[in-house]
Amino acid sequence: MNSIVSNPYQKTVILVTGASRSGKSEWAETLAEQSKQTVVYIATARNNPGDLEWQNRIIKHQQRRPQTWQTLYEPYKLPLIIRNSLPEQCLLIDSLGTWVANFLDLSDRSWLKISENLHESLTMTASSVIFVGEETGWGVVPAYASGRLFRDRLGHLLRQIGSKADRVYLVTGGYAIDLSVLGTPLGS
Numbered sequence: 046m047n048s049i050v051s052n053p054y055q056k057t058v059i060l061v062t063g064a065s066r067s068g069k070s071e072w073a074e075t076l077a078e079q080s081k082q083t084v085v086y087i088a089t090a091r092n093n094p095g096d097l098e099w100q101n102r103i104i105k106h107q108q109r110r111p112q113t114w115q116t117l118y119e120p121y122k123l124p125l126i127i128r129n130s131l132p133e134q135c136l137l138i139d140s141l142g143t144w145v146a147n148f149l150d151l152s153d154r155s156w157l158k159i160s161e162n163l164h165e166s167l168t169m170t171a172s173s174v175i176f177v178g179e180e181t182g183w184g185v186v187p188a189y190a191s192g193r194l195f196r197d198r199l200g201h202l203l204r205q206i207g208s209k210a211d212r213v214y215l216v217t218g219g220y221a222i223d224l225s226v227l228g229t230p231l232g233s
Contacts, residue, residue: 055173056132056170056171056172056173057080057173057174057211057212058167058173058174058176058206058209058210058211058212059073059076059173059174059175059176059210059211059212059213059214060175060176060178060203060206060207060210060212060213060214061073061076061175061176061177061178061213061214061216061221062177062178062179062180062203062207062213062214062215062216063179063180063214063215063216063217064179064180064183064217065179067216067217067218067219068216068219068220068221069177069179069214069216070106070139070140070177071109072214072216072221073137073139073175073176073177074109074110074137076175077114077135077137077175078111080135080173082133082134082135082172082173083115083131083133083134083135084111084113084114084115084134084135084137085114085115085116085117085130085134085135085136085137086110086114086115086116086117086137086139087116087117087119087123087126087136087137087138087139088103088106088116088117088118088119088139089119089120089123089138089139089140089141089143089144089147090103090118090120090140090143091120091147092118106139114137120143120144120147121147121148123138123144123163123166124159124162124163124165124166125166127163127166127167127169127170127172127174128166128169128170130170130171130172131171131172132171132172134172134173135172135173135174135175136170136172136173136174136175137175137177138174138175138176138177139177140176140177140178140179141176141177141178141179141199141202141203141206142178142179142181142195142199145195145198145199145202146195148198149191149194149195149198156198160198160201160202160205163202164205164206164209167206167209176206176210178199178202178203178206179199180203180215181195181196181199181200182196182200204231207224207230208230208231210225211225212225213225213228
């Protein structure tokens, strides 16, 4: 398997998307390892010590990652971290769905400002960035307004990032498909 980044200090934006338990985080970790850069893993989830199942998921992810990777837990200030990162770093952001969920209580106007700030940060960073994002719109329309809001905001964000990314992968059934090679971009 060839490295995705030929020059370790060349800025690359990658989106890895797919369904739950498809292997998208593992594929993103493989790409980060191949970058030969200093990897900074950014976990966007809010800590909930009372949720044992959630804690077990976090532990599983932690055990899979190399000890040399730096881990940041940041549920809100993702654009700031991206902006302030260094050229020799590869940021692995897991996940966009969790990050979007952290802002569901905001108005559409406030959310638009935050998502624009994220896009702006990608133009300002010198780092490579790998996003993990969940595909949520492949089922029925959610019965609740909050579910529809989450699905729509995340779907729109994935499409925007995908349109600007150097590579977009769909992971399903344990296979990664490079949509950048096989697909036709629709634009943002």
